[in-house]
Amino acid sequence: MASINHSQWRVIGLETHDAFMNMALDEACSEAVASGASAPTIRFYQWKPSAVSIGYFQSLEDEVAVSKCVDAGVDIIRRRTGGGAVYHDFDGEITYSILAPENIMPSGITESYHLICGWIVDGLREIGIESEFKPINDIIAVGAGGGKKISGNAQTRRNGVLLQHGTILHDVDVRKMFSLLKVGQEKIADKMIAAVEERVTCVKRLSSVTKDELYEGLLKGFTKGKEWEFGTWSAGELERAKKLVVERYRTDDWGWMR
């Protein structure tokens, strides 16, 4: 086996998969990084069909309007990371994952969120949007962005590998999001939508930059100062991911775990 240069990052350029394959690739890549078979990896991806992902600790029943998702052709998946429910609109966002050995990343969870979120901040700056990391795991757009959330992130560490993934919103349809997620006890949906609109923003509201241009900016921000090259999934990673789709991510045992 050719030796892996662990100081060089592999970048998997923007690709599109369904929710199950996206999360399975994260896990397969994590295993490959843990064994040394793959270099630390940065990947960018979209979700087709659009999907709702919930955090590891969330109750699917409590968070997702399942029948509405089924009717809309929106996939539902549980992530291995904690955090909240996210609507991944194919047209509206770009998702990234970082998969790296823990020993090349800060040991503190907050510090590592800060570091990786800093790459997103750099990427948004490339397209003229000023933002900052807001602990625990958000990025907010400052200045014209009004301190509204433009990116959410979640991290897990397993077998010596750090996985952090997150979304950067290019466009957001709050009404659609609300139709797919349960909103708790609030009875006045319009008030809730207005409240969310006050807290969330997206690239399209701040700039005329396209989603492709957003991706190019993020690529620059994530790779700045790093030794890196574009790469592809190994045959082993793809095979393992396909297995994980069937054995974990599509199963009711996983999805309805809590």
Added chain:
Amino acid sequence: MNGVATKKVIGGKLLRVKSVFGERIESVQLTGDFFLHPEDLVSRVEEALVGIPVASSADIFLEAIRRSVSEHGIQLIGIAPEDIASTLLESFRTS
């Protein structure tokens, strides 16, 4: 009996505690958008509460949670042991 209570931690995350109990706790489930590392060990915290009399003082629940967190090297982000204990107590009142 079944109980449920929810807490939005200021500056933190949302925690929901679902409890099943008689005179003692039979089961507890913690859900929400918090983070807990390592993730699989959330069950250790839940199991640490099983068997404790429902009429116990808040300190008893808090001590059991803290001990479980400490023994298993668990890191909580967005919620604290105090939040779990107070929300658990609240869940008994909503049954």
